[in-house]
Amino acid sequence: MKQSHDRSLFSWYRLFSVLWLLVIAMQWIDYTEPLWFDETTALVTVTLLSVAAIDLLPLRATWRWIIKAIVVMAGWRIVLIAYDVYLPSGRLVPDQLYGMAQQFTPYIWFSLAAWVFFELALELLNGKKRILLFLAGDLIAFAILDSFTSYYLWQNVAWTVFAGLGWLASLHFRSFQLKYPHGWNRLRHQPLRIAANIVAIFACVLLIGVSMPSVSPVLTDPYTAWKNRGGPGGNAAATPVSSTDSGSVMIIAPQEVISGYSRDDKELGGGFEFSYGPVMTVDTSVRSYWRGETRRNYTGKGWMDLSEEGREFNRIQGVSTGELPGEEIPPKVEIMQVEQTITMQNEEIYPVLFGGYTMGSVELLDEEEQQTGGTMMWAPKEAELHWEMNHQALTRSSQPIGRLYPKKYKVVANIPVIPLEELREASFETLYPADKENAYLQIPSGFPDRVRELALQVTAEGTTPYRKMELLQDYLRQNYEYTNQPDLSLKKSEDFVDSFLFEIKQGYCDYYSTAMVMMARSLGIPARWVKGYSPGTQPNPEYMQRFPETGMDYRVNNADAHSWTELYFGDYGWVPFEATPGFSAPVLYKQDGSVMTLADSSDLDGASRDNGKGMLESMSPETIRNLIIICIAVILLWAVYQLRSVLYFAFFRLRLGRPLTLGEKAVLQTQHLIRRLRRRGFNRSGDETLRESVDRWKEKQPELAATLDTLLSEFERASYSPESFSPQQWRIVREQSRKLMRMTRKRKKRERYAVMR
Incomplete structure (x- = not known):
């Protein structure tokens, strides 16, 4: 033994x-x-x-x-x-x-x-x-x-x-x-x-x-260094920045992919590192996404380039656009005009001017740009204001090339105030008359059927287009992991959306927004992909008290570069949706008649849908799964604790290769009890017999004498008597063991209380 x-x-x-x-x-x-x-x-x-x-x-x-x-x-x-x-x-x-x-x-x-x-x-x-x-x-x-x-x-x-x-x-x-x-x-x-x-x-x-804060490494890893070994003249690809009228192209050496406003969306995916370099500050009374460009045609790998997609431009000369012509204002929404003053904080050249939602007018405010600026080109259907550099001014200017992009300009944004409850009840027939075609329903040939089936499954409970899109938005936010370094080794499908939804199952804004656009289109709801910047951050109150001269401008950096989805709802126009976890699209909603409140679409939508629902229905699938796992673990631990004696004897049964007799169980039970008593101060020296130890314990604790004598008697009978150990005797051993543990537990509590006093 x-x-x-x-x-x-x-x-x-x-x-x-x-x-x-x-x-x-x-x-x-x-x-x-x-x-x-x-x-x-x-x-x-x-x-x-x-x-x-x-x-x-x-x-x-x-x-x-x-x-x-x-x-x-x-x-x-x-x-x-x-x-x-x-x-x-x-x-x-x-x-x-x-x-x-x-x-x-x-x-x-x-x-x-x-x-x-x-x-x-x-x-x-x-x-x-x-x-x-x-x-x-x-x-x-x-x-x-x-x-x-x-x-x-x-x-x-x-x-x-x-x-x-x-x-x-x-x-x-x-x-x-x-x-x-x-x-x-x-x-x-x-x-x-x-x-x-x-x-x-x-x-x-x-x-x-x-x-630890997330920072870029000081040293480049060997793989990146090896790829970039050639510099501009090597085998690595170079990135064109601008061209002069003589046809020459300025290039920069390739670097690690970092966050910022994307120039090429033809092949989405990959990972990137966050860059926190400043981009602009925005002085405005209304929080907004800073909208740049949209894309219409999905290729399966990304979005068709602007040169292939085509735009109808209105060319604007001068420092002010005046009132920008555009599509008719949606008849079922009100428009709030908000001034936004944008000041660029770097020397980059961007293809567009940024503004909240759609622009009503733009005015350049910097005198240098008024003299050596470029040309503004307005695309009314896409609500984009493109910037084209003046090449003649470029050759004459002594300023750095980045100064030819407007340093400061003022945007008057037309922000719609949406009647949310009314839109939620609008049916397909009301929003999308059968005689109207929409270019924003394009889906490439060979688009995977399982993406369509998933969109149908996720939105099955939605009775109207808007409610379906709420369900789709929540599904993407709750079931896919946000990361700037998705595991591309999981990718098998050739289609970008299909691989995200069914294989990689993690990504950043480009993954979520593109998936929502294409899933919405598969349901017959016009959608377009938008890129620009999220609102950025404002100084906290403590900082404002110390430096009041800084103002409450929104500070936007490269890490705020973002893409999202806009969905078309007929007479209600284009409405931003945000499928990326951790982001929320600022949208104005009309509530209670004339009262207008600023709300984040994801928060407001979720709160409205949660009314009347139980706690479990409002939880995400991950939360429910984790709760179930925790509950199962607790139940298993409880079961193991309750069956600890059975498991203890089962262990020795496996070691011996045969069932234990009642006498052997009594001996093991007593030995286990003695080990537990040691933790409560009942020590036993190595040269003592059990009877000698029990006699010493009885002198120390006389109230335990009867229980200890009974256990000692049964232990000696089980160990040395040739007679078989009866079930009645085995019950006595178990009952007296439990009684002794209860009595010593009370004694230990009394000793602790005495020490505390």
Whole structure:
């Protein structure tokens, strides 16, 4: 019995070693998932999980290997049948065995290789130096793959570091246990204190990591440096900035992709780093998106270039546009005119002038631009004001080239005030008469059917176009992860929207806005893609008190570059929608007759729809899923606690390979009780018999004498008497054990209270 107890005492390190190695192995499976067939990934995952679980069973090595072989082969059969790789036919022996041998061969080598590596690592990584060398190899490999491929593997690195720290901590405690057994026994009596210290250290490391500000690296990673090695004259692509009338083109060397106003939208996607360089300040009384350009024709990879899409321009000479001609004002909305003074904060040249919503007029305010400026070209259907540099002024000017873009200008924006409740009830027939065609319903040939089906499914409960778009907006916001570095290794589909919705499932504004435009079009609702800037930020009140001269202007930087969706609702005109999580489109709504309130569309829409709904209906799917997982975990922990005695005896039954007798249960129960009593101050020296210890405890605590005598008597009968132990005696042992734990618990509470006093 003592030998069995010693083996169980030291089995904890094996358990943790298997756990940490399994976490590291899963990071490599995560990396290879896009490269392998789904069935191969499932096969390797099932194999490793099965092997790890069996490795923890308290069995002899021979039995473990036999069980592993049986379970792994059964896993191969189950997985490959589930993926339709193998269809069983005939009798198990010999027909199915022969069929499995033929079909399994291309797949099992991955599974066998993973199994072999796992077993070798578990046996060979038995010292600090070997573990550190193994971790270094993993981290270097991930770093190289992250730098020289399209994979983004820092999450894998983080989990590997976490598992490595856990493994080294476990090894440290294992070494302490072997070197200082008496000290280890004392530590075992305070497991919560040790665990709390370890958790606190890990939490501090993680907290520091997530709290660090996101900044661009000082040094360029090797892959980017290698791509950019040629500079303007090398193989890397150069970006044209402007051209002179002599036909020469100024170029800049390629750099890492950073946030800012996009010039080319023909192929969307990829990742970028945030840049916080200033763009402009906007002095206005109404918060708004700063609108730049729109796009109409989707190609499957991005948006058709302006030169191919075409525009009908009105050319405007001079420093003021006057009242800009445009399409008729939607008859069912009111217009609020808002002045916005825009001051550029950099020397960039932009293709358009920015303004809130659609522009009523624009006036240049800087005297230098009034003399050496360019030409403004108004596209009324798209509500865009393009800027064309004056090439003659360019050759005459001594100013830097960026000064030829207006430094300061004033926009009078026509912002619609939308009757929200009325629009929500407007039907398809009311908004979209059958005799009117709309260019903003274009969908390329070969557009994936599953995107259309998803749009229909998501919006099925919406009874009107606007309500359908509310459902679609919420679906995109709640079910896809926002990141500036999407995992493009998951992309398989050639269509940008299809790959975002069904494969990558993460991205930034271009992904969300393009998906909403195309899903809306698939439902027959005209939509267009818009790019510009989000509102930016205003100084906080404390800053304003210290520096009142700065004003309340909105400060817009490159990180505020953004794209969103505009949907057309007939007589109500174009309405902005925001599908990107973390953003909200500022829109004016008309409520309660003449009262107008400024609201963020996503917040107001959500609040209106939540009225009358239960708490669960207003939660996102992720929140509900996490709550379910937490509830299941709590229930499982409760069940384990309630069945702890059953599990305790089941463990020894597996070790012995036979059912326990009632006498053996009584002995184990008493030994377990004595270990628990040690934590409550009832120590026992190594040279004492149990009777001697009990006599000493009774002198110290006379009120426990009767219970201790009963337990001692039953323990000695179970250990030494040739007579069988009866069920009645077993019930006495259990009842007296519970009684003794209750009595000692009360004593411990009294001692704590006395110390506090």
